[in-house]
Amino acid sequence: MRILAYKRLLCGIATLGITAPVFSASAQDITKREAEGQNVATPADFDPASRTQETLLRLIDEGKNRNQTMAHLRYLCEEIGPRLTGSTRLERACHWAADRFRAFGLQNVALKPWGEIPVRFDRGECKGRIVTPVVREMEFTAKAWSVGTEGPKQGPVVREPQSPEELDSVADRLEGAWILRPAGAKPSIVVDRLNHAGIAGFISTATAEIVNTGGVKGVTQLKMADIPPIPTVTIRRSDYDAINSRIMDGEKIVVEFDLKHTLVEGPFPVYNTVAEIPGSTMPEEIVIISAHLDSWDGPGSQGTVDNGTGSAVTIEAARILTAIGAKPKRTIRFILWSGEEQGLLGSKAYVQQLTEVERKRISAVFVDDSGTNQQASLTCVEPMAAMLREAILPMNFAFPHAPIKLNVAPRMPRGGASDHSPFNAVGVPGFFWGKSGTAVYRHAWHTQNDRMDQAVPEYLTKNSTVSAIAALVLADANTLLPRAPVPAEENRRQELPTPGRPPQLDDPSNLDGD
Amino acid sequence: MRILAYKRLLCGIATLGITAPVFSASAQDITKREAEGQNVATPADFDPASRTQETLLRLIDEGKNRNQTMAHLRYLCEEIGPRLTGSTRLERACHWAADRFRAFGLQNVALKPWGEIPVRFDRGECKGRIVTPVVREMEFTAKAWSVGTEGPKQGPVVREPQSPEELDSVADRLEGAWILRPAGAKPSIVVDRLNHAGIAGFISTATAEIVNTGGVKGVTQLKMADIPPIPTVTIRRSDYDAINSRIMDGEKIVVEFDLKHTLVEGPFPVYNTVAEIPGSTMPEEIVIISAHLDSWDGPGSQGTVDNGTGSAVTIEAARILTAIGAKPKRTIRFILWSGEEQGLLGSKAYVQQLTEVERKRISAVFVDDSGTNQQASLTCVEPMAAMLREAILPMNFAFPHAPIKLNVAPRMPRGGASDHSPFNAVGVPGFFWGKSGTAVYRHAWHTQNDRMDQAVPEYLTKNSTVSAIAALVLADANTLLPRAPVPAEENRRQELPTPGRPPQLDDPSNLDGD
Structure with missing residues (x-):
């Protein structure tokens, strides 16, 4: 309640354009508060001196009060429809998303081919x-x-x-x-x-x-x-x-x-759709916000929770950041993968095309691919925890009723059938948003029920705002996100793409952060 | 809209206890307005001189603003449950209803045996x-x-x-x-x-x-x-x-x-539950407000729309009239029939027990037995139309958005498998409320779906208020309701009870007044 009242005050200040206080709790402070059952920021955490934090308050205002995730999602699911890899509708969705990115003012917008599908x-x-x-x-x-x-x-x-x-x-x-x-x-x-x-x-x-x-x-x-x-x-x-x-x-x-x-006999090229907010001082260093744009297409399905929601959240995170004129130090890159349902094909090919130097310059990759519930958790290893706690602080300030939890694990998740895993397999920190909420993902996932009636607007408002916060905090941090040790060679082999063997399920351990 | 604004004014006046204007449109006025597509009263219809009309305004206030139909219905359906003729639960319901009538201050409250059921x-x-x-x-x-x-x-x-x-x-x-x-x-x-x-x-x-x-x-x-x-x-x-x-x-x-x-082997007596507001000047003349209290009892059913709703409406009409201290000229008698589902047994026995003189002194019998939708129509013959239009005037004043229609037919309805028909068979005017609204009667009627979730509170508020108006206007009228000609002897025979042959359906022509 204390935070909530303070938040109203801050929102008022932000709306008036007055320089607002900022988030300055140390990682140690946050660890201690979590241990005491507290999850959120306190007024003492705010310091009126930081440019990033002033931007964050405007970001939160834009994300909470003028959110457009549902509009993106409706277009994707109702105007375009389900988006099978290699299909005409997916290609249309890629072009539509690229047009959106351009309209928002992003740069280096492109459909990047990652391979071919022999039959459309x-x-x-x-x-x-x-x-x-x-x-x-x-x-x-x-x-x-x-x-x-x-x-x-x-x-x-x-x-x-x-x-x-x-x-x-x-x-x-x-x-x-x-x-x-x-x-x-x-x-x-x-x-x-x-x-x-x-x-x-x-x-x-x-x-x-x-x-x-x-x-x-x-x-x-x-x-x-x-x-x-x-x-x-x-x-x-x-x-x-x-x-x-x-x-x-x-x-x-x-x-x-x-x-x-x-x-139709092809082959037809298939794409990842990419767009950037270039970094102002370290443009070669990258934070990636992503989701897969493709979906299954069985009768009834509109590809809503897998993964129209993550796609719309990614597009909206880009809109929010451009709407507030964010000028991050590092480049924020938005990627809408495809071929995910056929075995993470787009993200695996993307990782394979990166040089060792390019991989080292990716601070973190966030993947939203578990439906319409609200982002609720991230899993990391200890060296990353301090920086991620700083990122979570403004998220939980903005959405104090369902604070995001940081799970510190002995190692980064292996496997997990979504687009973060090819990155973790080569030592690039890949984060899959754990979620919680009232929606039952398995009711809709890969079924005839994956339709717009499943979408929960308030959760998607949160997810797009939180994704934008994650991007901005990491892009403005003093360093890249500290790395986990690169996994042993046998693990890396395990993660390489196996053409033609689609995963049977998303990893259930990834479906819910609680 | 004009009436609605006026109504608010009147409600305010009624609440303040000031003598309020009254309804004075002639039957001819109303016929003309109906012909012109107008259904409701106008301010010109109100005249501040009539005791009855002042009472009606207080009745409408009590019925609309302190209505308890849902409380009666919940007790009937959830505390007591379905009420098969001859069952322990029906007997409990008869005693409970009699207790309610006594608590409201009604007189001559009694469980009147109409026969026996050999096996409980x-x-x-x-x-x-x-x-x-x-x-x-x-x-x-x-x-x-x-x-x-x-x-x-x-x-x-x-x-x-x-x-x-x-x-x-x-x-x-x-x-x-x-x-x-x-x-x-x-x-x-x-x-x-x-x-x-x-x-x-x-x-x-x-x-x-x-x-x-x-x-x-x-x-x-x-x-x-x-x-x-x-x-x-x-x-x-x-x-x-x-x-x-x-x-x-x-x-x-x-x-x-x-x-x-x-x-359990009996026999067990079965009852109609009766209560009265005695007439102040013509107590031997009677207006009957009624519904059947019994129901079928199959698994799932709570006997809600057939006919917990009509029973609760009848009980609430009695409560409203006693709450406002109504002193009608004629006696208003409330009757909760039983044995209806086995062939109108309670009402048929009741009619058979009446002497010719007693039958002549019954002005009208109203039956509410078509579920949770709102009372929407009455069917009468021409000699009755003028008095019924006067009764409908304050009903439509109170509920202008769904005005009640009067259908003038060549003769009173014959048959119709509810408790009005034994009265019509002997020339006593029997009225079955036609209804309209969003509820689908046949979804619940005589099925496992006849449960409390079917009840629509706002319709039941209207129905109980309207039933009380019907009772009061006819009880205070200058004469008994003019009669239709007594049907020919063959029709009368057709309506006599046939023991052991329950009707297959309520008459669908009675289910909806529209």
């Missing part, structure tokens, strides 16, 4: 429903880079035969049929014969009500000729039960799927 | 779930006056055999099994053998997600010995599909039902 996949509107004996929309998915239906395909449902004899008994019903694979079953031993029986496609089943969006494996090496010609959809469990139960009761079931999949 | 049915907490291979609560119902399970009964699910051969093939699996009847199927030809095979019970299926609550037929003649000894539950369609689909896939399904049904 663009997903149009997809529909699936039971037509007979009830009409019922289904929730379902189909993998990116798989074939569509070339128009609505209506047909009866036939349970997948499990033996040649079973197949013979239904052979006259296969033409145009959708083949229902029993829940939990693998493709039957007669699947090759089915593939040549004129069927409409296969229906498999999710274990529950969520259908996971994703893509075929090996997209960096994909050849058009290798793509199976028969579509497969995965429906949610309740839709499966409705169909399967009616088959049990001897009813004839007709379903219709319309999968508008467009596959 | 009290339903305790009932549960049903799939236990294996998933755990999943089910939504289901079981008929009132059917046997329960005598403790939780867990057992495998077996599809109902349809022939002696099929029965033989599953005979060793029947002991303790729940027999799943295929969706839409009637009992199979081997149902008698199943009844003697030691099964736990039968499972039948609703056509969709709503399960209809109800009871066995012929409860007024029911004998304990005639009640089938094997329980039957009806589950919603999605639960059926989940079970049936897994049987199709060869999985073993175990379910558990716990039906706490208590059946």
